[in-house]
Amino acid sequence: MFFVDTIETPGLGNRSYLAGGPRSAVVVDPPRDIDRVIAAAAVRGVRILAVAETHLHNDYVTGGQELARITGAAYLVPAAAAVSFARTPVADGDTAQVDEGLALRALATPGHTPHHMAYVLEEDGRAVAAFTGGSLLIGGVGRPDLVEPRLTGTLARAQYASVHRLAAELDDAVEVLPTHGFGSFCSASRAGGTSSTIGAERGRNAALVQDVDAFVDGLLAGLDDVPAYYAHMGPTNAAGPSPVDLTPPARADAEDIARRLAAGEWVVDLRSRVAFAQGHVAGSFNFEGSGQLATYLAWLIPWGRPVTLLAGTAGELAQAQRELTRVGIGRPVAAATGDPVSWVSGPEELRSFPRAGFADLASARQRGEDPVVLDVRRTAERADGALAGSVHIPLHELPGRLDDVPPGMVWVHCAGGMRAAIAASLLDAADREVVAVDDGFDGAAAAGLILAAPRSAG
Structure with a gap:
């Protein structure tokens, strides 16, 4: 009997998957903070035999290479993806054994990227789930405009063909398990839902109910803004990301915070917008730790600018650090917890607004x-x-x-x-x-x- 566990990254609107049988498993599109994946595998008591990427991601830094290194798993990456590290190149139709009677079959689905690959989980030769990455999403498809503007129209038509291929080759009961589409800007639409099947998508997905011209026109007309940090994610993933460093940053006192502000560094207050409005360090910026912190801070900050984090508690600080490393923002240069009074040398350094x-x-x-x-x-x-x-x-x-x-x-x-x-x-x-x-x-x-x-x- 197979299982599929979902590993949510709600701040980025993405999902990763651990799938397998009684003894071993595969991980599809792992997050950068791989300790969550390793913990999920430990709960199941399974060995990770393979780590599979559907594509080079544009919206987050992958933990795939590091996870494969630590576990000794094969690292499956689409053969056409240009990368600078050793991996097991995957072509259309390739299969990987997951557990006894359980296999993963690669299915080429270009569109979101030219090299995109979906993976079909097969139990005793019967398809039971499809890890569709940024191809077929729940009620929509992945964006075709994140690779190269001149390719957008071509990739949009390829996306249409790929979705039709999935629908033609898979039974209605096969579960659709995308990576994007839960608030991710990699999704080309804001279609809702948390679960779906090929049959459900056959009746509602624009790529399956419209002709190709109507679909492409609608897809291109509905494309939203692209977060600025996306420009850094693809190259980082192609080069092979460095291991995550979640060790606590240096402690910042009032003098240090003032010095960093004067140097033009970013001091980010993670507290609620209510608390920030009531009182905050003059010159600091408010990005709520409970909101879409990674998306909006990475979008707005000049890339590479040093960041100091301010939080109410150490737990909030640690969670924010984890969120930011997922989008390539390295360790904060400093951090402080407590309240604004402890972050300044005097009341004249505090501000508020209604x-x-x-x-x-x-x-x-x-x-x-x-x-x-x-x-x-x-x-x-x-x-x-x-x-x-x-x-x-x-x-x-x-x-x-x-x-x-x-x-x-x-x-x-x-x-x-x-x-x-x-x-x-x-x-x-x-x-x-x-x-x-x-x-x-x-x-x-x-x-x-x-x-x-x-x-x-x-």
Whole structure:
């Protein structure tokens, strides 16, 4: 009897898998922090015989090479992927034994990348699960635009053909187990769901219910922004990532924090946006540890800039360090736990700003106030509606466009509050007066604020 265990990385919207039988197993698309995988294998009491990559990932650093080295497993990587390390090259139709009566069969599925490979788990010759990586996702497909812009159209059509190949070769009951698609920007859509089968996808997936031209047109029209750090993930994975270092960083005191801020380094406060707004170190930035920390910090920070982390507890700090190493941000240069009072030399080094809802913004306008309203949602989100008179600068562009924010008090909003808090901290660090709108965007209409056709700044 086979098993499949899912190893979630929700901050990046990805999944890895441990699959096998009573004695041995394979790992598909492992995360960089491989201790989680090793622990899962220990719980099952299985030996990891193989580690398989569906493709060179663009959204996270893989732990595949290190996991294979530590366990002695074969490292299965698509043969067409250009890498700088030793591995077992995998071509279409290749098989690997997982356990008695259990095998993994490679199935070429180009589209998300030119070399993409899905893996079909077969029990006694019968397909039971398909690890589809960034090919067939739950209710969608992986993006075809992350490799080379000139290849996007070609890869979109290849993605369509690959999904049809999976549907043609696999029975309806075969479980679909993708790596991306649970909030990952590697997904070409925001389709929901946590589980699926080939049969379910056959009835709802655009790649299987539309003709190729309609599918490609829709796919390309719906592509969203690409996080800036993606540009570093592919080369890192192709070169072979270094082992993870999760040892605690050096302790930072108030003097050290002030010195690092003065040097232009990033000091990141991981506490909740509520706590940060109430009081924080002047010049620090707020990226909630409980939010999409890795995605947005890696997206906004100048690559390679030293990072100091501030957290309420050591546990929060350790979790953040783990999150960041998954996207190639190395050990923080320093860190501190506690509260803002302990992170500064005097109260003059502390700052705060107000939080509000859309109803408060409506009240301010009714009083005759005319604040700058800054929308930091992505362009695709704003297309569905925007506040009349608002200025649009997507969050990922804001660090380089602070001068484009009109003068005056700034009320900053996003779709739910997390990104508005990040933006508010960036503005606050630049000595702007700011109000963070901590509210769902649906509350704008409920508050009587007028929605209008969007416009952009600059």
